[in-house]
Amino acid sequence: MRRIPVIATVLVLVAVAVMIALGFWQLDRLHQKEALLAHYAGAQRLAQEVDWPRDARGQEDLLYRHARLDCVAVTDHSSIAGRNAKGESGAAQTADCTLADGTRARVVLGWSRLPMAAGGWPGGEVHGVIAPGPRLVASPPLAGLDANAVPDPADIPNNHFAYAVQWFIFAAMALVIYALAVIKRNRA
Template sequence: MHVGPFVFRPGRWPTLVTITLLPLLIALGFWQIDRAHQKEALIADRESAAAAPALQLNAGLPRPEAGLHRLARATGRYDSEHQFLLDNQTRDGVPGYRIITPLRLEGSDAAVLVDRGWVAAPPRRSQLPDVTVDATTRTVHGRLGDGPSVGLRLGDAYHGDGSWPRRIQYLDFDALVPSLPYTVPPYLLRTGAAAKKARPETMRFGPRRHYGYAVQWFALATALLVIYIGVNTRLKGRHERD
């Protein structure tokens, strides 16, 4: 191909490499843009939920899709005999557990799982912390969530002899809820600092970083195309001498 004083004559291998990598780089850029849009929608949903009035769980348990990230309050009694200890939860480098306790709702046969906070692990792995809580009636305020995120789910959520409290590796409501003698919805009422987080646990970073990654992928695609054209283009005189 002749373009003014230049001759464009692509080689076989540069062409194969370019037609393989260029669509991939472009696709990765658009994938990052799509991820950014998903994060923006997630943030918008979270902000909308935070602005909504607090749910009264004693009046009825909402569906997960309608209740997640909403402020909520519940009145009832903690079931100290059926508690879960979520393992591998560190704080300032100290290993520990998050205490997950069912709150038996007053005037209802159901309960809601409450994330009561963090506790340090005893020195020995065979020991469990004392997480006993009295059964007085109380009103718990917090935010509904789906629990701490999990990178890889290796094996079952629970291993043990059936005793309580139960040490669990991750939250799997389908596996844990059947062990309780009452109805429990598949979400947590998170109290304290966990309820004040501005973003869901699943969000490691916001949409701006995804847009930044998209720019990087598109820049690589552009650089590949420029290099491909550059290495395969010669001046007419030079081409004739070569």
């Protein structure tokens, strides 16, 4: 029987070890994502409204909470793809606001089939839900628009278990393919 090639075997084993480590990393990410989604779901159930957070960390911590802000000046209007409360596709109408302390916030005013349907909204008090971005999705909608779909943490994908399984399958396939190659080489 011929010898097993040392360098090729070491390379394959290192690659397999990396794939297995990536699989376990994805399992760890799965648990982190589950905890994050549970945090968001809990935040969504809290009825008490909070002030719009002024810094990025506060915005991340308060995602899916009910919040309020006072838009003292609108610096820009735009529209992005979005869905209304009925699930229909259209345009979410947004406004970039400056708050009294000079910080900025993006507000999703409401939904329309037409882009730029709320270009004349002058600002004011806004109540809604903090969505990723971050942005405040107005509830009730403003500027005569229809209601947007309420931001829901259940819409955030959690595919880490599938990714972990993929990495473990890749590792197993690499071992099988390498074993078959060594067997074929030794028979030749």
